[in-house]
Amino acid sequence: MKGLFRGLILVALSGLGSTLVNAQKNEAPNIIFIMSDDHAYQAISAYGHGLNQTPNIDRIADEGVIFNSATVTNSICAPSRAVMLTGKHSFRNGKVDNHQEFDWNQDNFVKQLQENNYATALLGKIHLDGTPQGFDHYAVLPAQGNYYNPDFIINGDTTQIEGYVTDITTDMVIDWLDDRNTDKPFCVLYHQKAPHREWLPAERHYKKYTKRTFKEPTTLFANNEGRGTAAQTAEMNILSHMNWAGDSKISPEALEAMGIDENSDWGIEAWEKNLGRMNKQQRASWDATYQPIIEDFKSKYPTMSKEQLTKWRYQRYMQDYLACIASVDEGVGRVLDYLDQNNLAENTIVVYTSDQGFYLGENGWFDKRFMYEQSLRTPLLMRYPKEVEAGQKSDALVQNLDFAPTFLDYAGINIPTDIQGKSFRKVLNQEDENFRDAVYYTYYEYPSIHMVKRHYGIRTHRYKLIHFYYDVDQWELYDLSADPDEQTNVYNSPEYAEIKEQLHQQLTDLRKEYGDSDQLQQEHLDRYINTVKETMSGL
Structure with a gap:
């Protein structure tokens, strides 16, 4: 009897174990979706x-x-x-x-x-x-x-x-995980x-990263001649369009002393807003690191060429961004x-x-x-x-x-x-x-900051077709295998005529599949212009 009883228990436990395994298998997964910005x-x-x-x-x-x-x-x-x-x-x-x-x-x-x-x-x-x-x-x-x-x-x-936003956000996540309803x-x-x-990096990082030098991209000085009007007129250049105080962290006083043209965008408002959030201790630490950088730049600036200035601003950008x-x-x-x-x-x-x-x-x-x-x-x-x-x-x-x-x-x-x-x-x-043969892309925010023209397009594993519209009507085609840096628009190249025709058809099909159209783009444009007008009238 004892052996029979023991056998029944083992069978029961075996069944329970199987049930637990199946329950674990079917248990809904938790999800942590981490998204940074840029x-x-x-x-x-x-x-x-x-x-x-x-x-x-x-x-x-x-x-x-x-x-x-x-x-x-x-x-x-x-x-x-x-x-x-x-x-x-x-x-x-x-x-x-x-x-x-x-x-x-x-x-x-x-x-x-x-x-x-x-x-x-x-x-x-x-x-x-x-x-x-x-x-x-x-x-x-x-x-x-x-x-x-x-x-x-x-x-x-x-x-x-009080504190640094990246650390605070992480603290909040861990605190919420600790306090959550564990039954769900x-x-x-x-x-x-x-x-x-x-x-604006954290103190522990800007002290290290401001001393480092980073590899330059091979296209840092590309002139965009192989592309269309949109690339040539966008306002995204590190030398010409970054502001000096907010982006490169050069104080307004130093900019004035150096005689840098105010039309080049000093970024004083960004400087005051960002550094104005700091308490005395945070600001003192910041100044102790960045003021020597400012003084060094002041001494070099008068003799720097545009190429040297671009390289300097690139390093300043990377130091803070990567930190x-x-x-x-x-x-x-x-x-x-x-x-x-x-x-x-x-x-x-x-x-x-x-x-x-x-x-x-x-x-x-x-x-x-x-x-x-x-x-x-x-x-x-x-x-x-x-x-x-x-x-x-x-x-x-x-x-x-x-x-x-x-x-x-x-x-x-x-x-x-x-x-x-x-x-x-x-x-x-x-x-x-064969998850997807091509992706569809749209961009609407023009005219606006950085002046990137409105466009839509399609990208396959190898090719990319883009249509810039509104105040231009230009097409660009890139072979990502032969030209991964997208420096040469081959839209009008006879060699790509057949590929171009195929991509146009794919683009038409995708727009239809997703429900986009020229009419819908115009509606969004009208709404955008009205929104901008309302914003400007309220200033």
């Missing part, structure tokens, strides 16, 4: 450009997958975030530029998760006006936010928090302000360590991305907006130990359009039919080799 893929060491080291972000790639051809649908801050939330192109979710209002009443993937028993939070930068919807808890920066002693809107109430799976949008312009990223990388490490220490890593999807790419001196530029590679492409790294094999590299043409359906897919939630993106879960499981 983080160029060139500034993540896993991409191999050699500018800087990001060991914690790289860890996501080592333990999961790195995407080499991830892109955005509209390379500008707020519209990119709207696409990420809704899974719909800008012309469908309504947020085509930084000026138009965002309708929070429309559906987003976090609302869907919240309705399906997820604990949800939004912490950091969102840059979408109105009250966030879909979140049990939110603490967001007003508009662009500030690096030092920032204000946060926490569930409707605004408060100033969670989704937290962990969104850093850094490395958005103007670049800001160092804090972001540390924050990622803290969160990954938290997951490990609390036995959460196995069933937690971790994504690292940016709202778009950024120019780090390529073509002599900073900023984004163009459909050219540095701004079209965005970093994307993802791990999910429970399902995704480590060490993968993918060339799939995924977009920020695809985050919403992918997260819903993993959560076991039906993807709404109006979502225009596609789940890339099968790509991660190496089950979809």
Whole structure:
């Protein structure tokens, strides 16, 4: 009898074990979606450009997958975030530029998760006006936010928090994870302000990075002669269009003493706004590091050529920009360590991305907006130990359009039919080799800062076709295999006539598939012009 009884217990325990395994298998994944602002893929060491080291972000790639051809649908801050939330192109979710209002009443993937028993939070930068919807808890920066002693809107109430914004945002994420309802799976949008312009690093990093010299891009002095009017007239040049005080951190007093022309944009307002946030201790430390840089520049400036000035300003740009990223990388490490220490890593999807790419001196530029590679492409790294094999590299043409359906897919939630993106879960499981043949891109914010003309286009694995319109009517075609730096427009080359015809047809088909049209573009243009007029009349 004892043996029979013992056997029955073992059978029962065996069945229970099987049930527990199945329960674990079917357990909804947690999601940590990390988005920085203007983080160029060139500034993540896993991409191999050699500018800087990001060991914690790289860890996501080592333990999961790195995407080499991830892109955005509209390379500008707020519209990119709207696409990420809704899974719909800008012309469908309504947020085509930084000026138009965002309708929070429309559906987003976090609302869907919240309705399906997820604990949800939004912490950091969102840059979408109105009250966030879909979140049990939110603490967001007003508009662009500030690096030092920032204000946060926490569930409707605004408060100033002393410290450095990147560290504060990470603290908030870890605090929320500690306090969350552990009976539910969670989704937290962990969104850093850094490395958005103007670049103010943390003390521990600017003391190191201001002493470093960084590799220049091969196209730093490119003249854009092989491109069209848009590239030649954009106002994104490091020497000509960066401001001196806000961007390069040269004090107004020094600029006046050097006799630098005020028409070159001193950026005094940015200087006063950013450094004015600092307390006495923070400002004293800042001045102790940056004042010697200013004095050294004053002594060299009178004899510097334009080429030397460009090189100097490029180094100043990289020192501050990459120092800001160092804090972001540390924050990622803290969160990954938290997951490990609390036995959460196995069933937690971790994504690292940016709202778009950024120019780090390529073509002599900073900023984004163009459909050219540095701004079209965005970093994307993802791990999910429970399902995704480590060490993968993918060339799939995924977009920020695809985050919403992918997260819903993993959560076991039906993807709404109006979502225009596609789940890339099968790509991660190496089950979809032909995920997408081409991506569609649109940019609307012109005339405006940086003066990048309105355009739309298509990118395949090898080719890119762009149409610039409104005050021009120009087409550009690039062969990314033969010309990865996109220096030569081959649109009128007989050699590419057949390719051009194919791309035009693909573009027409994609616009029809997504529901874009010239008429819709004109409607958005009219709305933009009216918004700008209303803003100007209110000044």
